[in-house]
Amino acid sequence: MRVIAEGAEARIYAADILGIHAVAKRRERKSYRINQIDTGLRSQRTRVEARILGIAAAVGVDSPRPLLVHDCEIVMSDVGGTTLRSVLADNELDENAVARMMRAAGSNLGRLHHANIAHGDYTPANIVVAPRARLAVIDFGLSEVTQSIEAKAIDLLLMKRSVDPLRFSDFLNGYRSSFRGADKVIRRLLAIERRGRYKTRTLLVTDDAP
Amino acid sequence: MPVLGIESSAHTFGVGVVDNGKIIANEKSMYSIGTGGMVPGAVAEFHASNARSTISSALASSGASIKELEAVGYTRGPGLGPCLRVGLLAASTLAARLGVPLIPVNHGVAHIEVAKHVCRMRDPLALYVSGGNSQIVALSSSRPRRYTVYGETLDIGVGNMLDVFARSARLEPAWGSSVAKVARGGSYVEMPYTVKGMDFAFAGLLTKATSLLGGHSTKDVAYSLQETAFSMLCEATERAMLLTGRRELLTCGGVAQSSRLREMLGSMAASHHARFGVADNALNADNGAMIALVAEKIMRSGSGYGRTGINQRDRPDSVIVTW
Numbered sequence: 001m002r003v004i005a006e007g008a009e010a011r012i013y014a015a016d017i018l019g020i021h022a023v024a025k026r027r028e029r030k031s032y033r034i035n036q037i038d039t040g041l042r043s044q045r046t047r048v049e050a051r052i053l054g055i056a057a058a059v060g061v062d063s064p065r066p067l068l069v070h071d072c073e074i075v076m077s078d079v080g081g082t083t084l085r086s087v088l089a090d091n092e093l094d095e096n097a098v099a100r101m102m103r104a105a106g107s108n109l110g111r112l113h114h115a116n117i118a119h120g121d122y123t124p125a126n127i128v129v130a131p132r133a134r135l136a137v138i139d140f141g142l143s144e145v146t147q148s149i150e151a152k153a154i155d156l157l158l159m160k161r162s163v164d165p166l167r168f169s170d171f172l173n174g175y176r177s178s179f180r181g182a183d184k185v186i187r188r189l190l191a192i193e194r195r196g197r198y199k200t201r202t203l204l205v206t207d208d209a210p
Numbered sequence: 211m212p213v214l215g216i217e218s219s220a221h222t223f224g225v226g227v228v229d230n231g232k233i234i235a236n237e238k239s240m241y242s243i244g245t246g247g248m249v250p251g252a253v254a255e256f257h258a259s260n261a262r263s264t265i266s267s268a269l270a271s272s273g274a275s276i277k278e279l280e281a282v283g284y285t286r287g288p289g290l291g292p293c294l295r296v297g298l299l300a301a302s303t304l305a306a307r308l309g310v311p312l313i314p315v316n317h318g319v320a321h322i323e324v325a326k327h328v329c330r331m332r333d334p335l336a337l338y339v340s341g342g343n344s345q346i347v348a349l350s351s352s353r354p355r356r357y358t359v360y361g362e363t364l365d366i367g368v369g370n371m372l373d374v375f376a377r378s379a380r381l382e383p384a385w386g387s388s389v390a391k392v393a394r395g396g397s398y399v400e401m402p403y404t405v406k407g408m409d410f411a412f413a414g415l416l417t418k419a420t421s422l423l424g425g426h427s428t429k430d431v432a433y434s435l436q437e438t439a440f441s442m443l444c445e446a447t448e449r450a451m452l453l454t455g456r457r458e459l460l461t462c463g464g465v466a467q468s469s470r471l472r473e474m475l476g477s478m479a480a481s482h483h484a485r486f487g488v489a490d491n492a493l494n495a496d497n498g499a500m501i502a503l504v505a506e507k508i509m510r511s512g513s514g515y516g517r518t519g520i521n522q523r524d525r526p527d528s529v530i531v532t533w
Contacts, residue, residue, distance in 0.1 A: 008449040030448075031481060032474035033441045036398040120407060142407055 009045075009141055015075055017067055025049075025141075027072040042072040045141070050074050052117055052140045059115045061108045062136035079136040085124035088163070097133070099170045102163070104135045106174025109155060112137070114179045118151035119143050123162040153188035157198070160189070211280040212272060213509065214265075214304070215502025218297030219289025219317050220341060221248055223257040225268035226499025228506050231327065235272035236492060236499040239264045245377060245384050254292035261300040268498065279308055283505020286314035286516075287524030288342060294520040302518065313505040313515045317496075318343055318463075318526040319357060323507070324500035325462035329487030335360075335456040337447045337475065338526075340463035340496075341369035344443070346408055346450045347526055357526040360450040361408025368439055369465045371412040375435060378420040379428045386465055389432045396433025399426055403438055408449050410442045440471045448478050460487045466494045507533035 001013035001024065015024040027042040050069040053076065057065060064076035084101065087093065093101075105127050112119060119126070120142030128136045144151065156175070160168050176182040192198055212234065217224040221243060227235040239260035241253045269276055284301035287294055305312035322336045335348045344363040350356055366374075372386035381388040402418055404411045419435040451459060459479045465471060466488055479486035493500060508515060511532040 006452075008445070008452045030441075030445070030478070032444050032477045034398060034437050037403065037437060037441055040400075041403060 007141070017075060021078050022067060022075055023064070023078050024073055024075045046072050046074055048145075049140050049143065052143045052145065055115055055117060055145070056112060056137065056140070059111045061111050062130065062134055063140070064136075064138060079128050079130050079138060081128045081130035081136065083125050084127040084129055084135070085162075087129050088124055088167075098167065101129065101133070101135060102167045102170035103174030103177070105159075106171040106176075107178040108135060108137055108174075109159075109171075110175045110177065110179030110182060113152045113155070113175075113181065113185065116145055116147050117143055118146050118148065119155050120151075121158065122155045123158050125162075149185055149188045150192075152185045153192055156185060156189045157192060211278050212274045213281045213283060213313075213502050213506040214268070214279050215283040215315070215320075215498045215500070215505050216261075216265075216297045216301045217285050217317070217320075217496050217498045217501045218257050218293050218300075219285045219287065220293060220496060221253055222496040223260050223264055223297070224496055224498035224501075225264045226497055226502040227268055227272035227274060228499060228502035229272075229274070231503070231506070233499045233503065234274065235268040236497050237264055237268040237271060238495075238497060243373075243383055243385065245380070245382055247373065247377060247384065248290070250290045250292045253290065254296050257293055257296040258299075261296065265300065265304070276308070279304075279310055281305070281311045281313055281505055281509045282308070283313040283315045283501045283508075285317045285320070285501055286519065287521040288317060289520075289522060291520065291522050294522065298518070298520055311509065311515060312518055313508050314518050315501045315504045315508070316524050316526055316529045317501075318345065318347075319529050319531075320500035320504045321462040321494070322347065322357070322460075322526070323504050324493050324497075325460045325466075325487065325489040327503060328489045328493060329460055331458045331460060331485070331487055333456065334458035334460045334487070335447070335451055335454055337443060337459070337461040337466075338463045339368050339443065339461065339465035339471070341373060341465075342367045343463065344368045344410070344412075344465075345526065346447050348450070348454050348456060349531060355531040356529060357531065359525070359527050360453065361410070361446045364406070364409050364411040365413040366416070368412060368443065369463075371416045371439065372436075372465070374416060375419055375432070379423055379432065381428075386468060389436060390468060390470060392429055393432035393436050394429075396427070396429040396431075398437065399430050399434045401434050401438040403442060405442050405445050408446045408453075410446050412439060412442075415439060415442075436468075436470060440468070440474050443471070444474045444478050447475065448482075451479070451482055451484060456484065458485045458487065460489075462489060462494055464495055467491045504533075 005012040013024040050066045056063040068075040126139045212229040221241040224238040241256040282305040346361040376384040513532040
């Protein structure tokens with residue numbers, strides 16, 4: 001299988017399931033961890049990710065569908081398209097189209113948060129503009145099922161650090177439109193930003209530097 | 211001409227002398243933590259009564275005369291307030307008497323810089339792990355240059371966690387190397403593993419480990435605690451390595467003396483074809499030489515010394531790197 005991406009935790013391979021184009025994400029063994037920690041962690045994280053992918057689809061957020069979960073590997077459908085990060089960087093869309101996308105990205109996150117999923121790395125690099133300008137969310141590797149306002153606010157903070165302020169306000173409009181608890185999370189975001197450690201810190205998990 | 215540096219952020223009162231990037235003295239007096247840990251007021255008193263003799267012995271072993279000193283550096287923070295104040299007092303007295311500049315230095319930046327210096331690295335990613343601090347940092351490429359914190363502990367430092375565990379398990383002295391010693395040959399008991407992106411948290415792990423002490427052998431709990439904590443650090447560091455694309459990795463700070471942590475980081479770095487480095491233990495433990503080294507760099511850069519004073523929570527990313 002061909003490696004198409006390599007992260008710290010997993011490798012992504014191009015896969016073919018009965019002629020359907022798919023991707024496989026495999027959490028590789030880490031030589032530095034003892035087996036008892038490594039094996040449990042990789043299979044547990046894989047199961048959690050597959051479960052969250054299922055929930056995301058159920059609450060109407062376009063995302064890869066898990067097709068097969070085996071040990072430390074998920075085979076999932078390929079959502080296609082290009083990342084929102086590169087769409088924004090190309091700067092070829094008119095402002096209205098960009099605003100629409102940012103609202104849709106916000107509304108997707110609102111739906112996830114309503115379902116108590118914190119994505120963990122919600123930046124334009126993990127949002128895919130699929131055919132017909134539909135937005136899909138990918139890479140739930142750092143996601144968790146949680147009611148924590150803090151974890152949800154960190155999702156907002158990551159996005160805020162990744163886009164310019166005007167786009168972030170479009171994003172928040174979309175976020176409010178799909179999630180009744182939005183204001184509580186936004187208030188926490190403001191509180192977090194006042195903490196010393198977040199004044200100077202870089203928060204990106206994937207490299208979103210333009 | 212030589213520069214003298216004074217470190218006093220925690221249990222060590224350290225005095226180092228550096229001349230043109232060369233460490234020519236590195237002396238210290240260390241408060242004995244025994245089983246009780248550090249009581250800030252008592253440690254400060256210890257520092258105050260050892261300041262004079264430690265400075266004298268550093269000067270004596272450097273072979274430099276006090277009149278030759280070109281500047282005096284000291285630790286501005288982070289650290290314990292009463293202890294930092296003793297260091298500032300000693301350094302400012304010395305600087306005023308000699309009529310030389312007084313240069314404040316961030317403790318974490320000093321740990322990183324001295325390791326970088328002796329490992330001859332250009333632009334590494336650094337895992338800085340000590341009692342109070344656990345951070346993953348690298349120098350930014352944009353100007354003004356500063357150390358960017360990519361990940362850090364969300365609650366307590368890894369060293370602090372090991373020390374508290376050692377106290378609960380009645381190990382003596384109550385610190386990380388005692389945990390490492392008792393952990394040898396242990397077997398794994400399940401522990402909570404908390405990594406959030408490039409951040410990590412140790413409080414839950416500590417609570418679990420201490421609660422297991424009655425039911426399991428100290429050996430097994432210590433082993434599992436250490437393996438889990440270091441794996442967490444390694445995973446977060448690995449993520450930062452890939453994010454920043456650095457080809458050099460170093461670890462520094464008190465916990466960097468752990469051979470198990472070194473082994474794990476070395477293995478991780480090798481899997482990404484990156485060079486791994488760590489300084490000698492004398493430079494990983496708190497010391498005055500690293501303060502002198504950075505003070506000299508700041509002085510030679512000729513762009514101002516920053517405000518003197520102390521800051522218990524001084525962050526490495528608040529320092530503009532002018533050298």
